[in-house]
Amino acid sequence: MTLPESTNKLQRTFIREEVYHTLQDWIVTGKLEPGEHLRDKELAEILGVSRTPIREALLRLEDEGLVQTKPNRWTQVAPINLEEARNIYPIVWSLERLALTTAFDRTSNQDIEKMELANHCLKQAMAAGDHMAALKSDNDFHSVYINLANNDELNKLLSGLKVKLRRIELYYFDRMKDAGVSCAEHDQIINSLKQRDLKGALDAIESNWKNSLARIQLQAI
Known part of the structure; x- marks a missing residue:
């Protein structure tokens, strides 16, 4: 049994994931701004790690479209791309419609109450101008029926897409009156779910996402 070696492997995995999630968070929240150059040596010094996990993280972020690289020249934070939003939003509302269709028969009054609480927190965050809290509450609202669908692959797809949307929504948040x-x-x-109206709830979900996209497009003009 080689416990020390196993522990080292776990530590290396933990460091890689921590570096990746930290850089992803910095990009999504705007701490690393669109167009900002990313130097692996500098980032390694800031995070107190070697350059290897930094490079691995940057490759993963490039695959996600959050980072752009010109070989042997530069690596930078990808610009905010409104066309990407136009492509992603229809996929998200289609997948959420699927999630609710799957979850509908098992949606209880307690689940609806969770959605009401999340929406109440969203209203408070909006009133306070708290960007991050607002997006968290919005995600909590939609996550109720997504999780009830009990489909890991669906959840993974939506989580990956919403990382990109969160960055776009944070960027435009201050301008969205x-x-x-x-x-x-x-x-x-919520009202459609209380009335056990699946079609109404599905249409309301799609409308919510379509209107969100329209609000962002209006601010980008």
């Missing part, structure tokens, strides 16, 4: 209407759209989903 009517972002609070999303709470009213959530209320429509």
Whole structure:
């Protein structure tokens, strides 16, 4: 039994994941701004790690579209791309419709109450201008029926797509004067679920995402 070697492997895996998630978070939240150059040596010094996990993380982030690289020249944070939002939003609302269709028969009153609580927290965060809390509450709202679908592959797909959307939504948050209407759209989903109206709930989910995209596009003009 080679416990020390096994422990070292676990530590290396932990470091790689920590570096990846840290850099991803810095990009999504804007700490690393669009177009900012990323130097593996500098990032390694900041995070107190070797350059290897930095390079591995940057490759993963490039695969996700959050980083751009020109071989032997530079690596930089990818710009905010509104066309990407136009491509991603329809996929998200289609997958969420699938999630709710799967979860509908097992959605309980307690689950609806969780959605109401998340929407209440979203309203409070919007009123306070708290970007991160608002996005977390919004995610909590949608996660109720996504998790009820009990489909790991569906969950993974949506999680990966929403990382990109979170970055876009944070970027435009301050300019979106009517972002609070999303709470009213959530209320429509909740009311449809209370009435056991699957079609109404599905249409309300799609409408919520379509309207979110329209609000972002309006601010980008």
